[in-house]
Amino acid sequence: MTISDYRIEKRTDVGAIGLFMQALIAITLAFVASGLLLTILGFDPVAAFDALHKGAFGTWRNAQGSLIHAAPLAFTGVAAAVAFRARIWSIGQEGQFFAGAMMAYFFTTFLNLPALIMVPLVILAGALGGGLMGGLSGTLKTRFNVNVVVSTVMLNYIIVYLLSYLLTSRIWMAPGEYYLQTDRIPKNARLPDLWPETDLHLGVVLAVLTIIGLHFLINHTTFGFSLRAFGDNAVAAHFKGVAPKRMTLIVLTLSGALAGLGGVVQSFGVDFRLSQTFLYGHGSAGLIVAVIAGLRPLSIGLVAFLFGALAKGGLFMQVMADISSAMISTMQAIILMFFLVTSVLFQYRLRRISQDV
Amino acid sequence: MSELFTQAILIAMFAATVRIAAPLLLVSIGELVVQRAGIWFLGVEGSMLMAAFAAYFISVASDSLSIGLFAGIGMGITVHLSMAVATVTLKINQFITGLGINLLASGLTLLLYRESLKRFNGEVPTVIPFETVALPGISQIPILGEIFFDQHIFTYLAFAMVGVVWAFLYRTRYGLEIRALGENPKALDIKGLSVSGRQYAALAFGGTMAGLAGAVLVLALTDRFVPNMTNGRGWLAIVIIIAGNWKPLPILVAVLVFAFLEAFQLQAQGIGLDIPYQLLLALPYIGAIVAMIGLQLRSEQPAHLGVPYHRE
Numbered sequence: 238m239t240i241s242d243y244r245i246e247k248r249t250d251v252g253a254i255g256l257f258m259q260a261l262i263a264i265t266l267a268f269v270a271s272g273l274l275l276t277i278l279g280f281d282p283v284a285a286f287d288a289l290h291k292g293a294f295g296t297w298r299n300a301q302g303s304l305i306h307a308a309p310l311a312f313t314g315v316a317a318a319v320a321f322r323a324r325i326w327s328i329g330q331e332g333q334f335f336a337g338a339m340m341a342y343f344f345t346t347f348l349n350l351p352a353l354i355m356v357p358l359v360i361l362a363g364a365l366g367g368g369l370m371g372g373l374s375g376t377l378k379t380r381f382n383v384n385v386v387v388s389t390v391m392l393n394y395i396i397v398y399l400l401s402y403l404l405t406s407r408i409w410m411a412p413g414e415y416y417l418q419t420d421r422i423p424k425n426a427r428l429p430d431l432w433p434e435t436d437l438h439l440g441v442v443l444a445v446l447t448i449i450g451l452h453f454l455i456n457h458t459t460f461g462f463s464l465r466a467f468g469d470n471a472v473a474a475h476f477k478g479v480a481p482k483r484m485t486l487i488v489l490t491l492s493g494a495l496a497g498l499g500g501v502v503q504s505f506g507v508d509f510r511l512s513q514t515f516l517y518g519h520g521s522a523g524l525i526v527a528v529i530a531g532l533r534p535l536s537i538g539l540v541a542f543l544f545g546a547l548a549k550g551g552l553f554m555q556v557m558a559d560i561s562s563a564m565i566s567t568m569q570a571i572i573l574m575f576f577l578v579t580s581v582l583f584q585y586r587l588r589r590i591s592q593d594v
Numbered sequence: 595m596s597e598l599f600t601q602a603i604l605i606a607m608f609a610a611t612v613r614i615a616a617p618l619l620l621v622s623i624g625e626l627v628v629q630r631a632g633i634w635f636l637g638v639e640g641s642m643l644m645a646a647f648a649a650y651f652i653s654v655a656s657d658s659l660s661i662g663l664f665a666g667i668g669m670g671i672t673v674h675l676s677m678a679v680a681t682v683t684l685k686i687n688q689f690i691t692g693l694g695i696n697l698l699a700s701g702l703t704l705l706l707y708r709e710s711l712k713r714f715n716g717e718v719p720t721v722i723p724f725e726t727v728a729l730p731g732i733s734q735i736p737i738l739g740e741i742f743f744d745q746h747i748f749t750y751l752a753f754a755m756v757g758v759v760w761a762f763l764y765r766t767r768y769g770l771e772i773r774a775l776g777e778n779p780k781a782l783d784i785k786g787l788s789v790s791g792r793q794y795a796a797l798a799f800g801g802t803m804a805g806l807a808g809a810v811l812v813l814a815l816t817d818r819f820v821p822n823m824t825n826g827r828g829w830l831a832i833v834i835i836i837a838g839n840w841k842p843l844p845i846l847v848a849v850l851v852f853a854f855l856e857a858f859q860l861q862a863q864g865i866g867l868d869i870p871y872q873l874l875l876a877l878p879y880i881g882a883i884v885a886m887i888g889l890q891l892r893s894e895q896p897a898h899l900g901v902p903y904h905r906e
Binding site: 278326328377381382383384386387388390391392394395398399401402405406521524525528561563564566567568569570571573574577578580581 | 636680684685686687689690691693694697698700701702704705706708709826829832833836870872873875876879880882883886887890
């Protein structure tokens with residue numbers, strides 16, 4: 238006689254489809270929970286989500302807006318992914334995003350060259366600014382054994398105060414200006430639009446190229462292999478010739494440069510000014526994007542688009558239904574929490590075992 | 595005349611240091627026990643913020659400071675225990691869960707704050723904060739009395755907790771078990787002692803302390819909730835624990851240093867020192883990095899910190 242029994246066992250790898258299902262379930266649950274939250278706050282969730290949807294995808298122009306909002310998140314997303322893949326817990330994307338934008342802006346304060354030279358220059362400056370910030374955390378780790386979580390979080394606070402100083406001291410702010418923001422970025426330094434009558438700009442293309450580039454770097458190069466090996470087991474990787482200090486420094490610099498590029502894309506492609514409110518929140522959102530995408534660059538593109546749509550739709554929801562923009566950052570965090578909880582379910586599978594008695 | 599003036603400023607600055615130290619000390623001591631139990635909880639910032647929010651709104655709604663205080667503690671415990679469910683029971687990554695808690699707390703409190711502002715017609719209600727309690731006799735001691743013994747009851751409690759937690763960790767069997775959790779949880783498991791039960795208890799204690807710290811922030815040090823008012827104190831607690839090498843007394847010293855930096859900043863702005871105020875505000879964070887560079891002691895870092903315990 239054969240008895241069938243089910244046993245729960247652990248999966249070794251969830252796989253791309255499993256991850257997709259998991260993200261889908263988490264997002265659905267997060268929308269249910271957010272709807273409940275809106276109801277408690279006295280809003281009509283159906284109307285709110287309708288506004289969210291219309292704002293994000295209602296017209297071709299709105300959909301473009303979603304893409305534009307996605308671009309900086311794609312950069313901070315891959316920035317987080319590169320670090321986390323190596324199991325280096327950097328939370329510095331937020332500050333590095335600021336640093337990138339600030340370094341690029343710094344170049345525009347004393348250089349005025351034709352767009353053909355100026356645009357590549359500010360892009361490189363952004364990578365430089367973010368890379369320096371990341372490299373600083375890397376150096377603090379490798380030279381002085383300063384915990385990466387601690388140094389990146391502290392630098393996030395410090396850089397915001399630095400921007401605030403550059404503004405209130407009027408170094409970066411016109412004398413008559415009331416709002417805490419820089420002067421407008423000159424036209425020849427802005428990321429150009431892709432074609433006339435669109436807001437889609439060069440930054441969106443850069444985001445797509447970066448995602449594809451990172452996909453190849455992580456999955457199809459020796460460096461990518463070393464990085465993954467280092468993340469899986471730093472000691473074993475060391476024996477295979479991956480120097481841990483060098484790897485830490487490279488990863489944090491690369492991650493910082495990517496986040497810095499995001500800062501340029503946002504301020505030189507969209508806002509044309511720097512201010513704390515314009516730059517705020519892109520680091521933490523990117524971090525959530527990276528986790529939900531399973532730290533895979535191509536998936537990060539997809540999730541970043543979703544989060545970009547959420548941000549774009551959120552603006553419309555704010556206007557139409559008078560719901561605070563904080564609802565969007567709350568929803569992002571709720572999605573993350575549900576994703577973490579559902580990840581537990583997907584770690585296991587039911588398996589039928591037959592026994593002969 | 596000017597000497598008297600300087601003395602008054604110095605006394606005010608040291609008294610402010612002690613006052614400001616209270617919430618930082620409470621949250622750090624709580625997090626110390628959590629980390630000693632092997633849990634690397636990065637969500638203290640969020641837990642404290644949620645507690646401050648709950649303490650403020652419940653005391654406004656109930657018109658009672660003590661009900662607000664308990665609401666704050668209850669919220670701290672709730673947030674910390676959700677960390678326990680996620681990481682001890684479900685074994686989800688401690689780093690990401692902690693960050694998630696911070697992001698959720700910061701988004702949710704901002705959302706609820708803004709929505710409630712609409713209902714208050716933009717006018718923020720304030721609470722009448724807890725008053726200081728001058729200890730009879732010793733508060734009359736010149737200078738020292740003014741600095742140390744005319745403080746909030748929570749300040750006395752916070753300083754007392756350093757001794758209590760020291761005695762607990764190093765002089766009781768339960769304390770030894772908590773320390774063992776961070777070093778070698780398997781040893782406890784083999785003896786038939788519950789690893790997860792103790793980690794839940796440690797997080798509940800950490801939640802009580804973080805909740806109290808958040809409540810003290812709104813109900814004693816200020817009189818209202820401001821979005822993101824914890825302003826990195828939860829993160830500083832993590833810095834302080836590393837700087838204090840996971841030991842109660844050095845942690846007290848580290849707390850006082852950071853509290854002094856904040857008190858200095860308040861005084862310097864008050865007397866109009868010609869330093870950019872942003873530099874003063876950034877002092878604790880710069881100080882944190884400098885402290886991390888200078889203090890290389892890691893001897894007491896729990897070996898199993900952040901590593902979930904799996905029974906093989």
